[in-house]
Amino acid sequence: MHLTLNLPTPETSLKSMAGCDLWLKRDDLIHPIVSGNKWRKLVGFVEQLPPSATVLTFGGAHSNHLAAAATCLQTQGHQGIFIIRGDELNPKSSPALHHCQAAGMHLIFISRTSFRQLREQHWQPSTRQQQAWQLPQDYQLLAEGGSGPHNSQGCQALWQELEQAGRPDHLWLAAGTGGTARGLLRAMPHDCPTHITLVSAVKGSHREAAQTQALADDKQIKLTWIDETYFGGFAKTNAQLQQAQLAFEAATGILLDPVYNAKVWWHLSQQPRPQQGKIVWLHTGGFRPQLIPEKI
Ligand SMILES: Cc1ncc(COP(=O)(O)O)c(C=O)c1O
Structure with missing residues (x-):
């Protein structure tokens, strides 16, 4: 494939903001359009x-x-x-x-x-x-x-990068269909002690949640699925969420999409007690029209 890709992606420390050992895995930097989980999910499909x-x-x-x-x-x-x-x-x-x-x-x-x-x-x-x-x-x-079985290829590479940077004790990411999470779960070893927390952008996706949970149970991996019952559903927002996103962007210079990653940040920042150990939040990218260069 002749795309210019920024891989492996770096991890940025958010310790000073979060007050715990939180890192942001910058998959948003992979490519301006094929960013985040899009590359991880598509690579196995496109290459075959x-x-x-x-x-x-x-x-x-x-x-x-x-x-x-x-x-x-x-x-x-x-x-x-x-x-x-x-x-x-x-x-x-x-x-x-x-x-x-x-x-x-x-x-x-x-x-x-x-x-x-x-x-x-x-x-x-x-x-x-x-x-x-x-x-x-x-x-x-x-x-x-x-989403599909081909997600495994890109998610395998993603898991290897995460392990090489120091295996997280907690991994947070946004979920839609849950395909990225299931790709990661397939790549992770049995009994892996990393606890995955999924912040769903969709309200009531019980089938996807059950499918993902079944895979985690099968591999003896701890998983938490947070339903979108806070902001009213897919692509819904409110002033609180917008403020949290703007404050994050102002403090870090890192952009978040409002549909997926802003909601992950909101949940992370609302944790009553900080989680122990290394926490990695996977930035799954998002389509930002203003970031698209004239020629790709
Ligand atoms: C930016 C972003 N993050 C996360 C997701 C959710 O990915 P998945 O459907 O694999 O759960 C999507 C899916 O469309 C997305 O565009």
Whole structure:
């Protein structure tokens, strides 16, 4: 792949802010668009694609996944057919969609009901959809959020980096589908004493939580899943959260996305008692339109 990537990513100490041995693993620095968990999740998928493949993938108007997938596919000369949730939208509806179109991806807008049905059928399009979307015989399916067994490759490398920098006693990260967390759990050794805390950006994702917990139980790894019951659900915010994000950014000069990482910071900063030992917060990046250079 011909992307310029900043790997391995560094860990920055936040001890003076947090009052405990907290480190931020700067996966947001990997690439301006294919940043954070997007690279970790996509690398295993993109590297196994045959030349000039057609990839079918899915997402919402502000999807970090779609923006990252568009950059990866464009860089490697693949085609992308992107199914977008919301038939009222168009390529100008968001910077993410605009970026996908500019990268040469074919955007198809469908109703929220049809999108939900696709999710329920594990993203397998019906024969009618395959014809309407003009899919070739041998297209490659990539689930929403880029989650899947291929996540293991990038997460394996991530776990190795974490171990090499000194294995954390606690690892905090944001969760959406939980795919990144499950990739990490698969990479971690059985009985690993690192306790994982997941801050879900989605309210009530019980299926994802149960799936992730089952994997942790299987590997005898301690896991805590925090549901998004504090701010009202996905992409919801309030003045308290915004203040915490602005204060963090002002103190550190490190930007947070409001949907995922700002909420992790809020929970970390609200801990009644600091956790013992080395705590690592994985910065999972996020699509920041103002950071996109003219040419990638
Ligand atoms: C910036 C960011 N952090 C975290 C996540 C959650 O990742 P996962 O779906 O693997 O749990 C996402 C997913 O879309 C994301 O864009």
